[in-house]
Amino acid sequence: MIGENIMIKNSTHKIHLFKEQSTISCSEDNTILEATLAANINHTHACGGQGKCSTCRISVMNGIENCNPRNSAELRIADKLSFPDEIRLSCQTKITGDISIRRMVSDKFDMDVIAEQFSKDSKVAFGSQQKLTIVFTDIVNYTSFAEKFPPYDIVHVLNRYYQLMNSCIQNNNGFISDVAGDGILAIFGINNKKTNSVLDGIRAIKEMNESLINFNNYLEENFNTKFGIRAGIHFGDVIAGPFDTGEMKKMAVIGDNVNYASRIESANKEFNTKMLLSEEAFQEIKSLYPKYNAFETKLKGKTGKYNLYEII
Numbered sequence: 001m002i003g004e005n006i007m008i009k010n011s012t013h014k015i016h017l018f019k020e021q022s023t024i025s026c027s028e029d030n031t032i033l034e035a036t037l038a039a040n041i042n043h044t045h046a047c048g049g050q051g052k053c054s055t056c057r058i059s060v061m062n063g064i065e066n067c068n069p070r071n072s073a074e075l076r077i078a079d080k081l082s083f084p085d086e087i088r089l090s091c092q093t094k095i096t097g098d099i100s101i102r103r104m105v106s107d108k109f110d111m112d113v114i115a116e117q118f119s120k121d122s123k124v125a126f127g128s129q130q131k132l133t134i135v136f137t138d139i140v141n142y143t144s145f146a147e148k149f150p151p152y153d154i155v156h157v158l159n160r161y162y163q164l165m166n167s168c169i170q171n172n173n174g175f176i177s178d179v180a181g182d183g184i185l186a187i188f189g190i191n192n193k194k195t196n197s198v199l200d201g202i203r204a205i206k207e208m209n210e211s212l213i214n215f216n217n218y219l220e221e222n223f224n225t226k227f228g229i230r231a232g233i234h235f236g237d238v239i240a241g242p243f244d245t246g247e248m249k250k251m252a253v254i255g256d257n258v259n260y261a262s263r264i265e266s267a268n269k270e271f272n273t274k275m276l277l278s279e280e281a282f283q284e285i286k287s288l289y290p291k292y293n294a295f296e297t298k299l300k301g302k303t304g305k306y307n308l309y310e311i312i
């Protein structure tokens with residue numbers, strides 16, 4: 001267990017602390033946590049520095065190359081919580097040069113968030129930047145349906161639709177990150193390098209359209225209408241992580257590339273298409289789809305022109 005009376009030997013390297021705006025010394029024999037505690041910094045370490053709680057976690061802002069590789073205790077937690085490279089357990093990390101760090105656990109609220117992460121078996125329990133396939137869909141004919149029928153019917157039909165579409169997305173290695181009205185934001189490729197995530201997205205949309213045939217029989221019988229699906233697909237970097245506001249928990253994705261995919265989906269109306277891919281997504285699958293239509297257009301909220309592709 002780590003106590004309060006820690007002697008720092010051979011203080012050869014500097015640790016700059018972002019929050020405290022101060023610099024302390026650390027020898028190669030001591031862990032970062034030992035150095036911060038020796039400097040009387042109130043650094044949370046719930047398990048006493050045994051590499052079991054992760055409350056001593058830090059973000060290494062500069063000098064990650066000066067941190068020793070993760071030991072087995074740290075690897076176990078880093079793997080469980082999908083820590084990116086720069087997030088380290090200060091109780092397990094020693095340094096061979098100067099670094100800058102930010103302590104990540106400041107108060108009880110941070111502690112509660114960590115406790116929640118430990119209670120789950122999530123593969124992405126912690127935010128990370130990943131190259132993923134982002135798919136936006138909306139429903140053709142939804143607006144006219146929603147104008148004609150009462151809220152109960154709208155919610156009931158949308159729930160049936162979401163359930164059906166969720167199966168198609170999950171069958172193809174994806175998950176629904178969000179829904180808004182008739183729109184679905186689905187993500188493919190998270191922590192999965194085994195399959196081509198753009199191809200997974202395309203296959204999911206194909207399956208969604210196939211499922212819609214039966215669903216449309218139900219809609220025609222009960223509401224005298226039919227739905228169609230428009231989709232936009234993009235492949236790019238996003239930040240993915242679990243967002244937890246108590247009652248509402250979800251795996252969310254953030255970043256400009258999410259908006260980009262949404263704009264691509266909207267462009268279907270301009271070209272009278274059902275599914276459009278960005279240049280980046282198209283490059284991932286073009287060897288499999290020799291026949292395609294290419295369009296050049298401006299996208300709302302973005303500068304310049306963009307190439308979009310409809311595969312045939």
Ligand code: FES
Pocket residue numbers: 044045046047048049050051052053054055056057089090091092
């Ligand atoms: S203090 Fe618990 S893991 Fe570092």
